[in-house]
Amino acid sequence: MESKVNFAVVGAFVVLLGATLIGGVLWLSSGAHYGQTYAMYLTYMSDSVAGLNLNAPVKYRGVDVGFVKRIELDPANVEQVRLTLAIAQGTPVKVDTVAVLQTQGLTGIAYVQLTAGGRNSPVLEARAGEDYPVIASGPSMLTRLDSAVAKALASLTSATDNFNALMNADNRRSVSQALADLAVLSRTLAARSPAIDASLADLARTSANAARVSGELPQLLQRIDRSADAFDRMSDAVAGAGRSAASAVEGTRADVQRFSDETLPELRRLVDDLRQLTGTLQRVGDEIERNPSLLLRGKPAAKRGPGE
16 A cells, blocks of 8 residues: 655755755854944955955954955946945944955965054044945055065166176276286285295384384483583583682682682583584484484494404
8 A cells, every 4th residue: 555645745844944954054154243233334446356255354453343245346447346344333443544455374365454543533434425434445465565576676677787787898808807917916916925024024123123213212312401401500500600700709719729620620521521422413413314214224233253
């Protein structure tokens, strides 16, 4: 005996199961936004929005505050893409808030990042004739990177062109000649290294002689100063003796005799010393005038005699 199938019950069960599946999918897909009130905003992107999908997150300082509700070309300007953003009520969208398209890590998944506006900036509102407030947009990270790379490549190309223009045939020959001259100079210096060492040694001796002469000059000057002081004192003594002699020439023969016996010999010896000093200075001056290098090298050593 065959059992009868109630097709009405089976149909009702299939319809109920389909509705349940559809509701579950819709609930799962909209669960993140369930129970949340959103305000609609528009933004216009001049960059490519490749990688940006519907329901892509909208973040405010990295915090999810909404999602992308619609992506379409701007009817008034086909060079721009119009994005409709659903942003949670209470999000501080200000007049100076900027929307930037960014990608998340290495996955390439794009999202919209909102930069925070100023604390005292007014809240963004729709203008007359606009359905929703319009958030200003900025260049994406990829666009800025592409622009920077393009500028760097342009600068590198320009530098290469300038270098190629600088290193023409004439300049290359000049550089080659300069390198050849430098090689010749290096070989010449290497060949004359002993002579250079000897010259440096002579220079060291000259410096030593100059230092010795510089050290002896103060002593010579001190001797001259002492002699001049002695001469001044002697002149004062002679003047005083002369005055004393003039005043007492008639009364004190003993003082005149003592002056003749003691003062005049000292005066003669002083004059002789001054003459010797003058002669020495004259000889030194003549030798320096004949051979000025004596001030640097000093007097050469006397030659040894036979058997020394």
